[in-house]
Amino acid sequence: MGFYHELPQLHHEAQLAFELSSPDRMGFNDFGGNEYQCALQVLAKSLDAADDLSPLTAQIMRANIIDVLQSRLCSQFYFHQNPSCINVEIRRPIFIIGMPRSGTTALHRLLAADNCNQGLEYWLGVSPQPRPNKKEWPGMIEFQQCDEKLTYMQQAAPSLKEIHDMAANQVDECRLLLMQSFMNVTFQSAAWVGDYEQWLLKADFTEAYSRYKMNLQLISGGDERRWVLKDPSHLWAPDALLTTFPDACIVQMHRDPCELIPSVANLVYTTRRMVEPGIDKHRVGRRELAQWSSLLDNLETFRRNHSATRVYDVSMQQLQHNPATVVKNIYRHFSLDSGRASLDDDVEKMVAGIQHEDRHAIRSHRYTAEEFGLTNEQIERAFNTH
Numbered sequence: 001m002g003f004y005h006e007l008p009q010l011h012h013e014a015q016l017a018f019e020l021s022s023p024d025r026m027g028f029n030d031f032g033g034n035e036y037q038c039a040l041q042v043l044a045k046s047l048d049a050a051d052d053l054s055p056l057t058a059q060i061m062r063a064n065i066i067d068v069l070q071s072r073l074c075s076q077f078y079f080h081q082n083p084s085c086i087n088v089e090i091r092r093p094i095f096i097i098g099m100p101r102s103g104t105t106a107l108h109r110l111l112a113a114d115n116c117n118q119g120l121e122y123w124l125g126v127s128p129q130p131r132p133n134k135k136e137w138p139g140m141i142e143f144q145q146c147d148e149k150l151t152y153m154q155q156a157a158p159s160l161k162e163i164h165d166m167a168a169n170q171v172d173e174c175r176l177l178l179m180q181s182f183m184n185v186t187f188q189s190a191a192w193v194g195d196y197e198q199w200l201l202k203a204d205f206t207e208a209y210s211r212y213k214m215n216l217q218l219i220s221g222g223d224e225r226r227w228v229l230k231d232p233s234h235l236w237a238p239d240a241l242l243t244t245f246p247d248a249c250i251v252q253m254h255r256d257p258c259e260l261i262p263s264v265a266n267l268v269y270t271t272r273r274m275v276e277p278g279i280d281k282h283r284v285g286r287r288e289l290a291q292w293s294s295l296l297d298n299l300e301t302f303r304r305n306h307s308a309t310r311v312y313d314v315s316m317q318q319l320q321h322n323p324a325t326v327v328k329n330i331y332r333h334f335s336l337d338s339g340r341a342s343l344d345d346d347v348e349k350m351v352a353g354i355q356h357e358d359r360h361a362i363r364s365h366r367y368t369a370e371e372f373g374l375t376n377e378q379i380e381r382a383f384n385t386h
Contacts, residue, residue: 002048003062004041010062014069018077021141030076031069035207039182039200040065046196056275057191064190065182071126072180074142075215078129085130088217089224092336093245096230097238097299098253099292101263103316106354107253108230110323111330112171113350116337118225120216122146123168125176130221134169143168156274173231177215181208185233185291189268197291205237209244226336235295238302242309249334250309255316257293257383258376262367264288269372285372293382310334324351 003010011031019025047053047061079085094111096104112119124131127142137143147168154166166172178184183205188197216227234241242248265281265288272279303311312333319326327347331337340346369376 003044003065004048006062007040007044010065011069014066014073017066018070018073021145025077028073028077030080031072032076032079032211035211036072036181039203039208042199043182043187043193043196046193046199047191049195050192052192054276057272060275061187061191064187067126068179068182071128071176075128075180075211075218078218079214082130082218082221085218085221086214088220088222090213090216090220090227090245091224092247092249092334093227093229094249094251094330094334094336095234095241095245096228096251096253097234098232099235099255099257099260099264099295100232101260101267102253102255103314103319104230104232104253106323107251107314107319107326108228109171110319110327110350110354111228113354114228114327114346116225116340116346117228118220118223119171119228120174120176120219121169122150122166122172122176124219125172125174128177128215128219131219131223137169153274171228173233174212174229175231175233177212178208178231178233180215181205181211183208183236185236190272200236201294203236205240206243209237209240213244235298238298239305242302242306248309249330249336250311251330252299252311252313253316253319254313258369258379261285261289261292261374261379262369262372264292265372265374266367281371282373285369285374288372289374289379289382293379296383323354324348327351 015029018028043065047058053061094117096108096111098104108119111117121131123137123143123146126146129142132140150166150168175184175186179186183200183203185200187193188200216229220227238250242250262285265285268288269279269281269284272284303309310333312330314326314330324347327350328343331343337343369379
């Protein structure tokens with residue numbers, strides 16, 4: 001039996017897993033409408049059509065689908081308990097967009113270190129609910145389960161921690177919320193699902209972003225601080241993002257594609273080889289180059305059509321060499337915290353704290369295009385033609 005025909009069973013297993021975490025969840029089976037059904041069905045059919053899906057990859061994808069369905073149940077459970085959350089205003093959120101491996105994570109964690117901002121902690125992206133007091137997190141089963149899963153991943157692929165460090169209590173990509181609608185690059189990075197990949201390029205993300213916003217409203221729990229969010233997945237639908245958040249402050253990160261593409265390919269390769277030891281590095285390289293170079297069309301069209309939207313551009317080199325100036329320039333560009341007397345001191349503390357905790361943004365480049373069957377000339381040509 002294939003993925004598509006097993007969808008009712010996957011929903012049932014997600015409900016059972018959700019019920020196990022707390023007695024007051026017994027019988028709760030509200031997955032939150034059907035906005036996700038089309039995408040999930042396309043993904044399931046694409047998995048069924050894949051002729052090179054290994055048994056272990058199939059097992060992982062099945063578990064991923066159950067996890068996302070369980071995440072939807074978690075949101076709905078807390079929506080029912082907190083119906084007024086939809087009245088929470090999200091004012092002038094900062095969205096960091098751009099290609100993966102372009103410094104988006106470093107800037108995200110730097111801005112999230114500002115006490116005037118809030119970010120999406122990994123475990124809350126997996127199990128959305130009003131953000132509890134941080135002291136309570138270690139004793140919560142959702143936090144513990146998330147922490148255990150990330151620990152297992154890092155043990156299975158030790159190099160993954162250096163490439164993209166993840167922790168349950170640390171801010172991370174908001175793809176975790178977009179995944180609830182089964183419209184996210186994460187799925188096509190985990191398996192060869194060409195039909196789904198092509199469908200996603202033309203999909204309407206309007207309802208996906210509507211649910212994404214509701215989850216942010218839920219998680220904030222009335223916290224009115226400015227959201228700082230980041231995810232390369234926003235490149236698929238920047239128009240839907242701006243429609244949902246018309247006052248968004250958008251920061252675009254930039255990096256030399258000849259460095260970026262091998263780095264992206266290495267991240268995907270490192271992740272997938274945990275379940276596909278024989279995965280073809282050259283195939284990974286070709287796919288990542290084709291995907292990310294083509295997405296420039298989306299971004300360029302968006303910027304032309306929304307020229308009045310103030311997008312601030314930052315290069316990875318600028319962030320590495322003078323992070324404090326980058327932060328202050330972002331705030332000035334969008335007229336954020338203009339009356340904040342302590343801004344200079346606050347930014348210096350943010351930078352000092354992040355540099356002490358995380359050197360991710362300044363690690364040396366150690367991947368070559370040739371490792372992934374590419375040349376710099378190919379990469380430059382692909383990006384110059386889009």
